[in-house]
Amino acid sequence: MAPKADSPETAELVELFKKIGLTQSKAAEAAKSPKSAATLKGIIQSHDLVSKNLDEKQAVLLAALAVQGSKLGDAERSYAVSAILDGRLKTTDQVSEAVKYLDVHPLPVDSADFDKSTGVGFSITPEELVARVKEYVASSAYTGWNNLGAAIGGLKATDLRWANALELKNAVESAFLEKFGAKGTAKPKGKEPKREVAESSTASPEPAASASSSRSVFSEGFLGHLHKVGENPQIHPHLREQHLAATKSIVHTRFPPEPNGFLHIGHSKAIFVNFGYAAYNNGHCYLRYDDTNPEAEEGRYFESILETVRWLGFEPWKITYSSDYFDKLYELAVELIRRDKGYICHCTAEEIYANRGGDERGPRKACIHRSRPVAESLAEFEKMKNGAYQPGQAILRMKQDLESGNTMMWDLVAYRVLNTPHHRTHDKWKIYPTYDFTHCLCDSFENITHSLCTTEFIASRESYEWLCDALEVYKPRQSEYGRLNLTGTIMSKRKILQLVKEGYVRDWDDPRMYTLIALRRRGVPPGAILSFVSTLGVSTAASNIQAVRFEQAIRQYLEGSVSRLLMVLRPVKVTIENLPEDFLLWLEKPLHPKVPELGSSKVPLTRTIYIDADDFRLEDSKDYFRLAPGKTVGLFQAPWPITHVSHQTDAATGQVVEIICRAENEGAPKKPKAFIQWVAEHRPSGSPVIVDETRIFHQLFKSENPSAAVPDFKADINPNSLEIVKGAMVEVGFWSLAKKAYADAKAEGKKRTEEALKNSAEAAVPVVKGAPTHEHDDTPKATSEQLIGKEVIRFQGLRVAYFAVDKEAKLACLEEGVEAGRRDGDYLVLNRIVSLKEDSGKTA
Numbered sequence: 001m002a003p004k005a006d007s008p009e010t011a012e013l014v015e016l017f018k019k020i021g022l023t024q025s026k027a028a029e030a031a032k033s034p035k036s037a038a039t040l041k042g043i044i045q046s047h048d049l050v051s052k053n054l055d056e057k058q059a060v061l062l063a064a065l066a067v068q069g070s071k072l073g074d075a076e077r078s079y080a081v082s083a084i085l086d087g088r089l090k091t092t093d094q095v096s097e098a099v100k101y102l103d104v105h106p107l108p109v110d111s112a113d114f115d116k117s118t119g120v121g122f123s124i125t126p127e128e129l130v131a132r133v134k135e136y137v138a139s140s141a142y143t144g145w146n147n148l149g150a151a152i153g154g155l156k157a158t159d160l161r162w163a164n165a166l167e168l169k170n171a172v173e174s175a176f177l178e179k180f181g182a183k184g185t186a187k188p189k190g191k192e193p194k195r196e197v198a199e200s201s202t203a204s205p206e207p208a209a210s211a212s213s214s215r216s217v218f219s220e221g222f223l224g225h226l227h228k229v230g231e232n233p234q235i236h237p238h239l240r241e242q243h244l245a246a247t248k249s250i251v252h253t254r255f256p257p258e259p260n261g262f263l264h265i266g267h268s269k270a271i272f273v274n275f276g277y278a279a280y281n282n283g284h285c286y287l288r289y290d291d292t293n294p295e296a297e298e299g300r301y302f303e304s305i306l307e308t309v310r311w312l313g314f315e316p317w318k319i320t321y322s323s324d325y326f327d328k329l330y331e332l333a334v335e336l337i338r339r340d341k342g343y344i345c346h347c348t349a350e351e352i353y354a355n356r357g358g359d360e361r362g363p364r365k366a367c368i369h370r371s372r373p374v375a376e377s378l379a380e381f382e383k384m385k386n387g388a389y390q391p392g393q394a395i396l397r398m399k400q401d402l403e404s405g406n407t408m409m410w411d412l413v414a415y416r417v418l419n420t421p422h423h424r425t426h427d428k429w430k431i432y433p434t435y436d437f438t439h440c441l442c443d444s445f446e447n448i449t450h451s452l453c454t455t456e457f458i459a460s461r462e463s464y465e466w467l468c469d470a471l472e473v474y475k476p477r478q479s480e481y482g483r484l485n486l487t488g489t490i491m492s493k494r495k496i497l498q499l500v501k502e503g504y505v506r507d508w509d510d511p512r513m514y515t516l517i518a519l520r521r522r523g524v525p526p527g528a529i530l531s532f533v534s535t536l537g538v539s540t541a542a543s544n545i546q547a548v549r550f551e552q553a554i555r556q557y558l559e560g561s562v563s564r565l566l567m568v569l570r571p572v573k574v575t576i577e578n579l580p581e582d583f584l585l586w587l588e589k590p591l592h593p594k595v596p597e598l599g600s601s602k603v604p605l606t607r608t609i610y611i612d613a614d615d616f617r618l619e620d621s622k623d624y625f626r627l628a629p630g631k632t633v634g635l636f637q638a639p640w641p642i643t644h645v646s647h648q649t650d651a652a653t654g655q656v657v658e659i660i661c662r663a664e665n666e667g668a669p670k671k672p673k674a675f676i677q678w679v680a681e682h683r684p685s686g687s688p689v690i691v692d693e694t695r696i697f698h699q700l701f702k703s704e705n706p707s708a709a710v711p712d713f714k715a716d717i718n719p720n721s722l723e724i725v726k727g728a729m730v731e732v733g734f735w736s737l738a739k740k741a742y743a744d745a746k747a748e749g750k751k752r753t754e755e756a757l758k759n760s761a762e763a764a765v766p767v768v769k770g771a772p773t774h775e776h777d778d779t780p781k782a783t784s785e786q787l788i789g790k791e792v793i794r795f796q797g798l799r800v801a802y803f804a805v806d807k808e809a810k811l812a813c814l815e816e817g818v819e820a821g822r823r824d825g826d827y828l829v830l831n832r833i834v835s836l837k838e839d840s841g842k843t844a
Contacts, residue, residue, distance in 0.1 A: 013037050019050045021059030030063045039077075040066035046074075047081055058084055064092045069099045076102040079109055088120040093161065119162035129163055130171045137175035139216040143313050143527065144180050144748075148172065149560020149595065150531050218280035222481055222539045223273070229449045232477035235469045243474050246447045251283025253450050254443065255309070255316075258435075259289050260296035261493035263308050265514045265529070265550070269484040269543075272533045273452055275314040286446055287316035291323050292438050294420040302423075308516045312526045315752070322438050323424045325445055329433045330385070332441060332471055333396060333415055337377045341470045342414060344380035345369045345397045356410055364402045364410065384417055387430040391417045398437070400466060408459045409466065412436045440464040443476040451476045454483035455540060482542040484533065487704040489514045489547055495713055504717055505700070511831050512700040512721050514547070522697065523791045523804020523833040528557035547699065551834045558794070558802050558833065563591035563598050566636065566677045566731040567797030569694065571610035573658045574678070576642060578665075579607040584682065589637040591737070601733030604682040605638055610729055612800075615676040616647075616659060625674035632664060634672035636798060640665040641672040677798045679729045686821050688729035693829045695806065696723040728830070730797065735813060735820035738793045738805065742814045745792040790814070794833065802833040 010031050017027035017040065031037045040063055044050060049062070061084045069077050080098050083089045089098055097118045102109070115121060124132070133155065142151055151172050155161075160168060217223055229249045234240045255274045257263065263271075278285035287309060291297055309316065322329075336342035345367050347355070355365050377396075384394050396415035404410070414437035421427045443451050451464075461478045468475035490496065496513065499505045508515050511522035519529065532553040536543045566589075576583075585605040591598040611627065620628035627633045632643040642661040650657050664670050679688035701716045703709065709716035790805040797803055805811070805828070812823035822828075 013041060016041060016044060016050075017059075017063070020044055020052075020062065021054045021056045022063060023056065026060065026063065030066070033067070035070055036063075036067040039070045043077065043081055046078070047085075052085070054085075057090075061089060061092065061095050064095045065099070068096055069102070072099065072102055073106065075107045076109075079107060083114075083118075083120075088115065089118060091119075091162070094118045094120070119159065122159060122162040124160075124163055126167060129160070129167060130174065132160065133168070133171040134175045134178070137172065137179055139219070142176075142179075145176060145597075146525075146561055147527050147531075148176060148597075150527060150557050151176070153556055153560060154531075154535075216280070217534060217538050218277055221537060222479075223277055226277075226450055226479055227477055232449075232475065234475055235472060239472075239474045243447055243449075247449060251278050251281040251450060252286070252446065252448050253278045253283065253452060254286040254288050254446065254448055256286075256288045256290045256322075256439065256442075257305050258293070258296075259291055259298070259301040259305060260293065261301060261496075262304050262508045262515045262517050264491045264516060265486055265519065266484045266491055267308075268312065268516060268529050269533050269536075269538075270452075270454070271309060271312055271314060272530060273481060273538060275309070277450065277452065278317075279314075283449075284317035285314070286318050286320055286448075288320045288322065288442060288446070290435065290438065290442075291321050291423070292432050292435065293418075294422040294432070295418060297423060299423065304517060308520075310752075311516075311520060312530065320442075320446065321424060322433075322442050323422060325438075325442055326425060326429060326433070328445065329438060329441060330431075332473075333433070333437070334378065334381065335471060336398065336414070336467075337374060337381060337396070339470065340374050341399050342377065342396055343367075343370055343372055343399055344377045344384070345395050345411075346393060348392070356407070366402060367397070367411070370397075370399065370411070381415070384415065384431050385429075387419075389417050391419060393417065396431075398463070398467065398470075400463065404462070406459055406462050408436075408463045412463055436460065436463060437467065440467050440476070440478075441471075441473070444468055444474045447474065448476045451478040453478060453480055455480045455542065456483070480540065481538050482540055484536065485542060485544045486514055486547050486550060487544060488699055488701055488706070490701075490706055490713060498714070502714075504714065511695070512697050520789070520791055521807060522831050523794050523802070524554055525557060525561070525794070527561075528554045531557055546704065555802070555834045555837065558796065560592075560595060562794045562796055562802065563601075563737055564593075564796045564798050565591075565601070565734055565737070566603060566679050567728065567800050567803075568610050568612040568677060568679055569725055569728045569797070569800055570613040571679075571688075571727065571729050572613045572616060572656055574609045574611055574642070574661055575658060576607050576609070576661050576663050577645060578662050581607060583607045585639075587637050587639075591733075601731065601736070603637070603731045603733060604680045604685055604687050605635075606680045606682050608681040609635075609678045610681070610688060611659075611676055611678050613656070616644075616656060618647075618656070625672075626676055627659070627661075632670055632672050634675035635678050636675050638678075641670055677800070679731050682732075685732050686735065687732040689732055689734045689822065689828070691728040691730060691830050692726065692827050693806075694725040694728045694803070694832070695829065696725065696801075696832045697721065698723070734795070735822070737795060738811065739813050739820045741793045742788070742790070743816075745788045749788045791831075796836070799836070801835045803830040804833050805829065806831045 013031040014024070014027045017030050018024065022030060030040055043062060043066060054062075062081065065077070065080055065084065069080060072080070080089070080095070080102060083098060084095070089095055098114070101114055101117045105114070136155060136158075137151060140147075140151065140154075152169060155168060155172065229247060229251060230240055230244045234243075253274045255271055257267065275285045277283075287306065289302060289305070306316075306319070333342065337344075345352075346369060347367050352367070355367055357364050380394060381396055383389065384396070394417060395413050397411045398414050400409045400411050402410055413434050415431045415433055417430060418432050419430065422429060422432075440451075457478065458480050461480070464478050465475055485491070491514070496508065496515065499513075500507055500510075505512060509517040509521045511518050516529075520526075532550055535553070536545065583606055586602050587605055588600050588602050590596065590600050615633070616627045617624060618629065620631060625633070627642075627644055629644050629647075632641050634641040641664050643664055644659065645662050646660045647656050648658045648660075649655060681688065698721045699718055700721045701713075702718050703716050706713040706716040790807055790809055790811070793805040795803060808827075809829040810825060810827045812818050812826055813820050
């Protein structure tokens with residue numbers, strides 16, 4: 001049995017701990033836990049610390065070691081004690097790191113490695129700290145003050161974690177002030193170079209950066225070793241000269257999605273790489289819709305792609321379409337035939353497959369049409385264009401190299417017949433170019449300096465370059481990087497469409513999915529996605545990351561950037577019997593204990609409050625510190641704790657429906673062992689805020705590889721992936737937080753829209769001299785201001801999870817001129833973004 005707080009045994013421990021330098025209060029705190037107190041007593045006795053005349057700082061470190069290192073072996077713990085006594089470990093952070101190190105590195109210890117891992121010998125002057133932080137912030141992809149917490153967290157992943165915490169925070173704020181201006185008044189950086197954060201993640205496929213360096217994914221590694229503008233070889237010197245004149249030696253990249261579905265998390269890396277690389281080098285990035293397959297394209301996909309790019313914080317230099325160049329592409333197809341580099345083929349798909357070696361992968365043979373006269377192919381191509389053939393009856397193939405070991409050189413298809421109207425050119429065309437014909441030529445037309453794509457296109461590079469040289473046009477350089485894959489989910493558009501159509505998910509933006517619109521709806525901040533992608537680095541190796549790792553990155557991003565509100569998920573009524581009926585005490589609480597810039601909120605404390613059902617048990621136990629019969633527990637931010645007196649249960653279900661408690665508001669205040677969240681009932685102020693639906697999302701699939709399930713991926717679906725809780729309660733400060741977050745986001749969106757319109761006007765020169773124009777303008781119109789959704793209202797429900805408001809919520813107070821508070825017809829829906837680290841259990 002543990003000694004009581006006022007027992008002789010505890011008094012003896014307190015006196016012993018004071019003898020090594022602890023103050024009365026810290027000695028009493030150290031004596032509270034029997035386990036750590038026994039450990040500290042053992043440390044003192046085995047090392048004869050009473051006689052060593054320690055200072056208070058060393059005593060505090062030893063007390064921290066007793067708490068954190070209670071499970072270490074005696075030898076390892078003694079090593080840590082020696083490191084404290086000889087001055088190598090100077091902070092509690094170092095002690096924590098030492099415990100982790102010794103837990104996995106038993107004696108004998110490599111002292112040099114130990115010192116490096118625990119920050120021993122780290123020294124930095126204030127001037128050096130400021131310089132390091134400025135360099136880090138300047139080379140980051142952070143977009144504003146909302147990234148302050150992420151920046152500090154990123155720096156703490158380097159050796160600067162050993163710097164003075166306050167000095168580090170001040171240095172980061174100074175760097176943000178210099179880069180973004182005063183908080184709340186800074187203009188968006190628009191097309192300012194977006195540099196990336198240090199590559200320090202162990203998930204990075206490249207070697208981890210040294211802890212003392214601040215590396216940029218755009219200046220080192222794969223992207224840092226790309227060719228300079230104009231260095232990509234050309235078949236004729238004049239092509240290079242024309243290219244340099246057109247680009248003015250400025251980097252030009254492009255993000256070229258097919259508008260046949262919604263973008264997913266893997267696309268975020270492509271957006272980050274293409275837009276980020278151009279911005280880092282003060283260049284330009286196109287958004288080019290590869291709209292060459294009218295059978296699969298829909299208007300909503302075009303809109304969503306642009307919305308997503310802007311949501312992630314990027315603005316296209318120009319928005320173009322492959323269809324802009326249909327006339328020019330057709331002319332080049334005719335030219336390809338004239339040069340005897342293309343021919344019309346009437347083979348079936350089965351015949352083409354057989355000619356390429358078939359199932360046996362045998363020798364390849366030329367199609368019977370490959371040697372047909374140029375004039376004949378030209379005439380046949382004209383017939384294709386005029387609608388003389390049905391789909392599958394005729395195709396234009398490139399005359400490449402059938403002896404090549406690369407399948408992408410086996411006479412690829414350049415044009416095919418489709419009888420589907422196009423969203424822009426309507427029924428003008430009966431033939432459409434393929435990706436393999438279109439992609440490289442559009443890159444050429446737009447003078448792309450760096451054609452950046454994922455490694456599945458490595459084999460396509462040869463045909464890409466072959467076609468440019470065959471037509472003697474400017475040849476961009478294609479460079480391939482590893483794609484981003486998340487395990488435990490699916491990315492296939494076809495499979496996602498199955499889930500939607502068969503009702504397994506609500507739509508493409510169902511928050512259980514990993515489409516970017518789904519992540520946005522769930523409440524994931526765009527900065528969290530960019531931060532996650534940047535820490536993975538960019539190399540030729542694929543990044544196969546568990547979904548839980550992604551969620552941890554989101555959690556870390558939110559930790560220092562969102563407000564914290566009192567919340568109870570499953571409320572139980574508590575009546576504090578010794579308070580008068582009209583008792584009312586207003587409490588002011590910080591919205592974040594470590595981020596004072598977020599401000600504070602005021603909450604009422606009354607006779608009737610609500611606590612979470614999980615915070616009360618009918619049967620007590622030694623390791624349970626929350627409310628139970630006869631037990632006392634603290635209320636967050638309240639001036640006194642409460643003690644259970646009695647409770648009432650439902651006769652039918654046996655569930656507790658009301659708890660009667662007593663406020664410990666007289667005499668010497670009791671110090672409880674645990675604190676719980678609560679919300680008060682106070683109708684005049686609108687407290688509590690009732691949440692109509694709280695949607696808690698779990699992994700949609702049960703395994704890390706749903707595609708391996710038998711008979712198909714749907715067999716791996718988790719039937720309990722969505723949990724809906726009705727009647728949760730949040731503190732009344734929610735309303736002012738929601739209104740401010742929404743208004744701030746709208747204002748920021750308006751600024752970004754104005755900046756985008758300005759940049760768009762500056763970039764209004766024709767993409768290609770003589771490029772076709774269309775009578776109608778169908779470029780997606782959504783502006784950054786219009787794209788602001790309710791998901792920008794994010795908060796941490798204290799000890800519960802991180803939440804965002806769902807788009808289905810109806811909140812009248814978000815309208816301009818309407819005061820904060822609930823209105824008739826409101827319907828509040830919250831989505832859980834991610835759980836807290838403590839989600840597995842709420843121990844004291």
